Amino acid sequence: MSDKKGRNLELYFMIGVLVVLLGSAAANYVEIAANPGSIPTENAIPPAGSYVVRVFATQWAWSFEYPNNTTSVGSLTVPVDTNVSLVVTSIAGAQQSAVIHDLLIPQMDIQIYAVPGQNNTVTFEPTVVGSYYFECVEYCGEYHYEMRGYMEVVSR
Numbered sequence: 001m002s003d004k005k006g007r008n009l010e011l012y013f014m015i016g017v018l019v020v021l022l023g024s025a026a027a028n029y030v031e032i033a034a035n036p037g038s039i040p041t042e043n044a045i046p047p048a049g050s051y052v053v054r055v056f057a058t059q060w061a062w063s064f065e066y067p068n069n070t071t072s073v074g075s076l077t078v079p080v081d082t083n084v085s086l087v088v089t090s091i092a093g094a095q096q097s098a099v100i101h102d103l104l105i106p107q108m109d110i111q112i113y114a115v116p117g118q119n120n121t122v123t124f125e126p127t128v129v130g131s132y133y134f135e136c137v138e139y140c141g142e143y144h145y146e147m148r149g150y151m152e153v154v155s156r
């Protein structure tokens, strides 16, 4: 192969790589811009001023405890355009044991483990009112499939 041919081949290869990289960057940008929530962050403790929801995983249900001390089971309601912190743990049910669960809210880019004896905190800001599917994605026993529901993002 002549020097020139080799140089051209290298150039085409590099242009190809550049096209692939810029294409993925553009696709990623479009995806992030379309998200109905901010990019979530994991925290040791909830940031000051955030709307803190305590999340309890049991075999086999999710329960939620809100700042005003009300609770819900199987569905979560949070205000839009607010920093929301989910403090997630796992506790024993009436006749079941405390095992590891994993909360996935795909449209919010959230996946966080529920571990007995630990509080795992994720903070995000939902920006679009609507219903968002969530489920447990760690196989946690016989009725694992029942651990799913909707997060309702409501206007303030």
Ligand SMILES: [Cu+2]
Pocket: 057, 100, 101, 102, 136, 137, 138, 139, 140, 144, 147
């Ligand atoms: Cu589970």
